[in-house]
Amino acid sequence: MSNKEISTEQAILKAAKNIFIRKGMEGARMQEIADEAGINKALLHYYFRSKDKLFEAIFTDAILKIVPNIMEMMKSDLPLFTKIELFTNNYIDAFTENPFVPGFIMHELSRDPSKIVNMVKNAGINPHPFIDQVKRETESGNIIPVDPYHLIVNMLSMCIFPFVATPILINVLFNKNADSYKEFILQRRKEVPHFIINAIKKK
Amino acid sequence: MSNKEISTEQAILKAAKNIFIRKGMEGARMQEIADEAGINKALLHYYFRSKDKLFEAIFTDAILKIVPNIMEMMKSDLPLFTKIELFTNNYIDAFTENPFVPGFIMHELSRDPSKIVNMVKNAGINPHPFIDQVKRETESGNIIPVDPYHLIVNMLSMCIFPFVATPILINVLFNKNADSYKEFILQRRKEVPHFIINAIKKK
């Protein structure tokens, strides 16, 4: 395997990622990916047998972005509020770097939900340590009683939704000003954990 | 225009809605829509000139579901906490009845964001009365200081995200048990406004 090979394969993956993530499996065109990579269609099939295989490579990679290595942290014995802050910051940072990933994942999973089975297996997601911790804090009266499932969904909602709804929010809420929306996203790193902790802490 | 005509057109619209909303513009097939409506492809083009025109009709209709007539309410002089409860309940109810609409809108808008411009014009969305009310309540010290833009996005996030992410949540958080997820969605009618109000009320 020569250097040239590697570099072509990388170019394909990079181009495919750009196109697939913006347009989805069905919206993407092999021609478009080839153009973006500066090669022709035939080479795509030389490196990856089919559109499906190429898509699979991109999709798997994107999944890894949505399931970062914070599971260890969630299992740890850090204080609840610290975990909430680390969790939200981690996701908001990851999506700020890859803003199209959330919408991509959402759409493709609703197209073919069976993919989640593999995702869950490979990622080793386990929300129960966190759920148990929330239950313990509720029972010992350290926080306002809260259903841990709703808490988790609320956390994920506030981290992910703004990236899925970016075009709506820019137009409706920010007068089509993309810059002030960027600023807004940066603020969420602080605002979201602050909001969540306010909702459950006793004062 | 005979009764038969109307009924065929309605059948087409109903079928198209089913297919488009589940599969999106690019995933949907005219053949599939024709089958669902119990007619053939040619009739689709007789009633709606092209796939694009048919899609446009469905999309516009779906938008109206995501922008219900609660704008009047938001402009009213109801107490802030009452508005928050009405707002969240209204959205959660609308999406419970049309669970595929949020994902559909999100995906299509990221495919062609320019559609939002028309949407906003026609719907007359204006968040400023609500924003001003939040500012007033903050300044008079009635609530914990909160940025109104983040508050609105948080509200929308918690109402909409669970419907966009349904397949993920069922598999990862609810052990593939769709029934307990349904139960969970019903609970959110109470949990979401409760959570939001807790986050901003002084105690």
Add this chain to the structure above:
DNA sequence: GTCTATATTGTGATAGAC
């Protein structure tokens, strides 16, 4: 208005020269 048949175009995939 509704159908069958067909035209037309787009797109994933392959063959084969270099």
Add this chain to the structure above:
DNA sequence: GTCTATCACAATATAGAC
């Protein structure tokens, strides 16, 4: 490994009979 040319088929759209 990379290209050009082409195939095979799927999907939108139209023509024309009834």
